[in-house]
Structure formats: structure tokens, C-alpha cells
Amino acid sequence: MELFLQQTFSGLAFGGVYACMALAVVMIYQATDHLNFAQGEMAMFSTYIAYTLITWGVPYWWTFLLAMAISFVGGVLIERVIVRPVEGTSVLNEVIVFIGLLAIFNSVAGWIWEYTIKPFPSPFPKEPLFGNKFVGTHDLGVIGVTLVVLFAVFLFFRFTPVGLAMRAAAQDPASARLVGIRVGWMLALGWGLAAAIGAVAGMLVAPIVFLEPNMMGSILLYGFAGALLGGITNPAGAVFGGFAVGVLETLVGAYVPFIGSELKLSFALVLIVAVLVFRPSGLFGFVVVKRV
Amino acid sequence: MALLEVSKLEAFYGQTQVLRGLDFSLEEGGITTILGANGAGKTTTLRALCGMVRTRGEVAFGGAKIAGGATESIVRHGIAHVPEGRGTFVRLSTEENLRLGAYTRRDPQAVGEDLERVFQYFPRLKERRHQQAGTLSGGEQQMLAVGRALMMGPRLMLLDEPSFGLAPNLTEELFDILGAINKERKVSMLVVEQNASLALAIADHAYLLETGRIVISGTAKEIEQDETVRKAYLGY
Numbered sequence: 001m002e003l004f005l006q007q008t009f010s011g012l013a014f015g016g017v018y019a020c021m022a023l024a025v026v027m028i029y030q031a032t033d034h035l036n037f038a039q040g041e042m043a044m045f046s047t048y049i050a051y052t053l054i055t056w057g058v059p060y061w062w063t064f065l066l067a068m069a070i071s072f073v074g075g076v077l078i079e080r081v082i083v084r085p086v087e088g089t090s091v092l093n094e095v096i097v098f099i100g101l102l103a104i105f106n107s108v109a110g111w112i113w114e115y116t117i118k119p120f121p122s123p124f125p126k127e128p129l130f131g132n133k134f135v136g137t138h139d140l141g142v143i144g145v146t147l148v149v150l151f152a153v154f155l156f157f158r159f160t161p162v163g164l165a166m167r168a169a170a171q172d173p174a175s176a177r178l179v180g181i182r183v184g185w186m187l188a189l190g191w192g193l194a195a196a197i198g199a200v201a202g203m204l205v206a207p208i209v210f211l212e213p214n215m216m217g218s219i220l221l222y223g224f225a226g227a228l229l230g231g232i233t234n235p236a237g238a239v240f241g242g243f244a245v246g247v248l249e250t251l252v253g254a255y256v257p258f259i260g261s262e263l264k265l266s267f268a269l270v271l272i273v274a275v276l277v278f279r280p281s282g283l284f285g286f287v288v289v290k291r292v
Numbered sequence: 293m294a295l296l297e298v299s300k301l302e303a304f305y306g307q308t309q310v311l312r313g314l315d316f317s318l319e320e321g322g323i324t325t326i327l328g329a330n331g332a333g334k335t336t337t338l339r340a341l342c343g344m345v346r347t348r349g350e351v352a353f354g355g356a357k358i359a360g361g362a363t364e365s366i367v368r369h370g371i372a373h374v375p376e377g378r379g380t381f382v383r384l385s386t387e388e389n390l391r392l393g394a395y396t397r398r399d400p401q402a403v404g405e406d407l408e409r410v411f412q413y414f415p416r417l418k419e420r421r422h423q424q425a426g427t428l429s430g431g432e433q434q435m436l437a438v439g440r441a442l443m444m445g446p447r448l449m450l451l452d453e454p455s456f457g458l459a460p461n462l463t464e465e466l467f468d469i470l471g472a473i474n475k476e477r478k479v480s481m482l483v484v485e486q487n488a489s490l491a492l493a494i495a496d497h498a499y500l501l502e503t504g505r506i507v508i509s510g511t512a513k514e515i516e517q518d519e520t521v522r523k524a525y526l527g528y
Contacts (some may be wrong), residue, residue: 161395168381168392175379177363178342178372179444180396 005134007254008247013139013208014222015246016146020201021216021223022242023150024194026235029227031170031190032087034094038101039198040220042078044213045105046071046199047206048113051120060123064203068196075195079188087187109213120206142204149200150239153193157235166190218265222249225268228275231282241282245271293355295320295448295480296341301349301359303333303340310336312504313349318448318497323474323481325491325512327525328501334484335376337501338450341482342366342373354447368396372441376452378433382426386417389425389436393443403443409477410439413469431462438466442473449473451483455490463487467494488525492516500525 021039028036050067058066082101086093124141157163169176169186176183201223202216209215222245230241245268253264275282294317303311310333318324328334340347343363351359358366367373372393381389390410394403411418414435420428425436434454441449454470455463471494473479485491492498498515500508508518515521 161391164384164388164392165395167384168388171381171383172379174344175375175381176392177344178367178375178379179392179440180364180368181392182364 002133003254004251007250009135009139009143011247011250012243013142013246014205014250015226015243016143017201017205017219017242018222018226018246019150019239019242020146020197020204021220022226022230022238023153023235024198024201025220025223025227026232026238027190027194027197029232030235031166031187032094034091034098035224036194037095037098037220038105039194039223040216041102041105041109041213042071042075042195043198043202043220044216045109046074046195047120047202047211047215048109050199050203051113051118051206051211054121060121064123064200067199067203071195071199072192075192076188078195079191083191084184084188106213113213115213118211120203120211122207138207145200145204149197153197154236162189218268221265222246222268225271225275228272228282231285233281234284237282237284240284294318295354296482297350297352298341299350301337301340301347301351303336304346304348305336310345310504311340311347314501314504314506316499316506316509318480318482320447320480321474321478322497323471323483323495324497324499325483325485325495326499326501327485327488327491327515327521329524330486331503332501333504334501335452336504338373338375338452338482338484341450342371367444370445370447371450372444372446372448373450374437374441374452374454376456378437380425380428380433380436382424384425385422386425386428386436387421390417390421390439390443393440394445397445402445406443406445410442413442413473414439430457431459431466434458434466438470438473442477442479446479448480448482451481453484453486455485455487463490470494488521492526 024039025035046067049070050063053063053066083097086097122138124137129137129140165181166186169181169183173183205219226242226245227238229244230237249264249267252259252267253261296318299315301311301314326334326337339345343361343366347359353369356369358369390407397403416432417435417439454466474481483491492512495512498512499506
């Protein structure tokens with residue numbers, strides 16, 4: 001029982017990180033119909049920026065917010081400058097740009113910060129909270145912070161005019177233009193938000209997996225799995241999927257002997273294939289009701 | 293001065309020219325209709341006015357030159373387009389659809405009043421305000437489209453086949469409401485309709501479009517008497 005609880009909490013912490021990645025992926029997917037393969041490397045780059053800020057002596061939580069803000073601006077710029085020229089041209093063009101971004105961020109990070117593994121600080125104390133045996137304080141902190149971020153995103157989309165306009169622009173760009181929404185900027189805003197959410201994921205997971213240019217590779221894969229499991233057309237579903245994948249992956253790694261920690265990543269791939277084969281719209285994928 | 297002044301308007305889909313130099317104008321406060329057969333360029337005319345297709349020529353709205361601008365900039369001048377197919381945001385609620393109409397407005401109080409007004413014109417929308425808009429019936433979605441246009445607080449409404457797919461009694465109701473909006477809210481209208489007798493009944497001016505050119509223009513009464521129009525479009 002003790003092991004089970006420990007593993008579940010640890011899984012939830014990873015799940016929070018996957019949920020953030022899944023949400024970031026879904027936000028761009030909803031607006032463009034494509035998976036942004038560079039999402040993980042963008043998050044990794046944001047984490048390096050946070051690392052630099054911390055070495056400059058900026059306090060952790062200021063670093064956290066600053067890194068989010070810088071990532072937001074960076075995301076907007078990437079959309080405006082790099083992605084926009086190929087938007088709507090062809091699937092292949094866009095995917096190649098995404099893969100190009102992935103390669104560029106990965107090498108530039110290695111070039112600036114070198115490929116050696118670096119420790120990244122956690123803002124949470126090392127001792128477990130109230131001396132409990134089940135969950136580390138960093139894990140609890142990760143769960144808490146991701147929930148706060150995800151809830152804030154939910155409030156933004158549900159209750160602000162700009163959030164509503166972004167949903168409208170993603171759903172029906174032509175109609176959105178007819179009510180005066182600047183669709184291009186909504187896309188850019190989506191990229192900015194996705195980048196900022198990715199930055200959160202990167203900064204929270206870095207103390208566990210350590211900082212290096214390839215740190216987000218497998219995490220993005222779990223994020224994809226989460227997004228697909230929950231339903232890539234439903235942001236809330238994707239968030240749920242992210243948490244579910246985190247818990248499942250940890251439990252499978254702990255209890256299924258032949259999987260262990262080496263085969264955990266293949267679990268994500270198996271899950272992706274299984275979802276695509278048996279339920280392509282995911283658990284909570286939107287079935288649009290249409291009547292004419 | 294006319295509210296809308298169009299001169300030598302041409303429109304293209306790719307290399308294909310659909311409008312071949314339209315000249316027409318619209319008086320403020322009136323209802324004008326464009327009649328014509330399928331493929332004459334009626335829908336394209338509305339789309340051209342909103343910058344949704346590639347155009348050449350001049351369009352002046354309330355004195356401002358709007359031709360060649362982006363759709364989202366053109367509509368901010370006060371032009372509300374009720375598009376073919378209604379353009380419903382199917383996954384948003386009815387009320388969210390309506391609120392999107394007021395996206396560019398910065399007068400929340402007046403927006404609130406307009407929302408109530410829309411609900412007065414279309415009580416069905418109030419009943420279904422929290423319902424996913426994709427589940428509304430065709431008629432309700434058409435009302436939603438008109439309501440959303442009204443939420444923009446427009447000076448001019450462009451209506452593309454408002455009767456399309458509606459039962460006759462619903463169509464009649466909708467046109468009554470359009471007439472009321474025109475009188476009470478002083479919204480000028482440009483209506484494109486296949487149902488010519490319906491359109492002529494509500495309009496005060498009419499143009500007849502044939503293969504991208506205006507061939508007849510006049511008051512709705514004159515057009516109704518016109519021999520060719522009667523034979524080809526009114527069927528008597």
C-alpha cells in the first residue's frame with residue numbers, strides 16, 4: 001500500500017508535467033490542426049533561460065514568472081516570424097518547419113549551454129511535508145503548481161473576451177474575421193501561451209530529470225500520449241490524459257516486472273498506437289453535434 | 293451622400309473573374325436587394341464588400357475607402373455580414389456566439405442592452421442561451437446569425453440568403469423581424485435572395501445581377517413590374 005501511494009503521487013507529479021505539455025500541444029493543434037513537434041525543445045530552451053536567470057541571482061519565483069513571460073514573447077515571435085509564412089500552405093511545409101524548430105532549439109541550446117547535464121533547483125524543501133512517507137515535497141509542489149496554472153488557463157479561456165475570441169478563431173477563422181477578430185494574432189497568442197505553459201512544465205520537471213538539451217524528448221512523447229488519450233480536440237480531456245498517463249506509466253513501471261524503468265517509454269508509444277487504433281478521438285474527444 | 297458607394301468592383305477566385313465591374317450605391321437606412329440566378333455573383337458581391345475574396349475597384353463606406361482591406365478591419369467600420377451557411381461557432385454556446393458579435397465594442401452597458409434586444413427579437417435564443425450552438429435547428433441558427441450581426445451594432449447588415457433552408461412560416465417571421473430591425477435600429481441592409489418576391493416585398497431598392505454584371509436597377513416597385521424580372525425570377 002505504501003509503495004502504491006508513493007508511486008501514485010510520483011505519477012501525479014509527472015502527470016502534471018505531461019498535462020502541461022499535452023495542453024500546450026492541444027492549443028496549437030486546435031488552431032492549426034498540426035502537432036507542434038518543437039513544443040518540447042521550446043520548453044527545454046525556456047528552462048535553460050530560467051537556469052541562466054537563476055545563475056544571475058534572480059530569486060526562484062521571479063525567475064519562474066520571467067521565464068514564462070520570455071517564453072510567451074518568444075512563442076508569439078516564432079509564430080509571427082517563422083511559422084506564419086508557411087501557415088495554410090501544406091501539411092508537409094508546416095511539419096517540416098516544426099521539425100526544423102526542434103533541431104534548431106536543440107543544437108542552439110547545446111551550443112550556448114553545452115551538453116553537460118546540469119542540476120536545476122527546486123523551490124520546495126527537501127524534507128517531506130509533515131514528515132509523511134508517501135510523497136516528496138517537490139512532487140506535491142509540482143502537482144500544486146500545475147493545477148494552479150491549468151486552472152488559470154481554464155479561467156482565461158472560459159471567462160475572458162480574448163479567451164473566447166481565441167476559441168472562436170480556432171474553430172471557425174472565417175466567421176471569426178467577420179466579427180472583427182484578428183485571427184492571425186489569436187494564433188500568435190496561442191503559440192505564446194503554449195510556450196509559457198511548456199516553460200512551466202520544463203522548470204518543474206528539470207529538478208527531477210536534470211537539465212540537458214534532450215531532457216524534454218520523452219516528456220513530449222508522454223504529453224502526446226496524454227493529449228491523444230484524453231482527446232486531442234478537448235483541452236480539458238488532454239489535461240486529464242496527461243495526469244492519467246503519468247500515473248499509469250509510473251505504476252506500470254513499478255508493478256509490471258518486465259517493463260521496469262527501461263521500457264516505460266515504450267508504454268507511451270503502445271498507448272498512442274492503442275488509442276489511435278481503438279478510439280482515435282480519445283476518451284473525451286469532441287463529437288461535434290451538427291444539425292442542418 | 294450614399295452610405296455605401298461601389299464603383300468598378302471586380303472580384304476573382306484564383307484566375308476566374310466573377311464580378312465584372314459593379315457600380316451601385318446604398319442609401320442610409322434603406323433595404324436594398326440583389327437578385328439573380330445561381331452563379332450570378334450575388335454571394336461574391338457580399339464577400340467582395342467584406343474583403344473575403346480578391347478584388348479590384350473602389351468601395352467607400354460612410355466616406356471611408358474600405359476596398360482591399362482585411363476582413364477584420366472592414367467589419368470594424370460597422371458592417372455586419374450574415375454569411376451563407378450562417379457561420380455558427382458550433383461548439384460555443386448560443387450566448388457566447390452572440391457575445392462574439394460584440395467583440396470589438398468597448399461599451400459593455402450598451403452591449404448588455406443589445407443582448408436583451410436580440411433576445412426580444414428572438415425569444416427562442418434566450419431559451420437556448422446556454423446550449424451548444426451546433427445543436428440549434430437551422431432556423432434558430434439563422435436567427436443566431438442575425439442576432440450576432442446585430443450585436444456588432446452595425447450601420448449596415450449584409451444578409452446572404454437569409455431564407456435558405458427555412459420553412460415558409462419561419463422565413464416570413466424572419467423577414468418581419470429584419471424589417472423591424474431596419475426601422476427600429478436604423479440598420480441599413482443589403483439582402484441577397486433567391487426568393488425574389490420575398491426580397492422585393494421588404495426592399496426599397498433592387499439590383500438584378502447577371503453573370504457578374506448589374507443589368508437592371510431601380511426601386512423595388514419598378515423592378516417588380518419589370519417584364520424580364522417577372523418572367524425569370526417571379527414566375528408570373
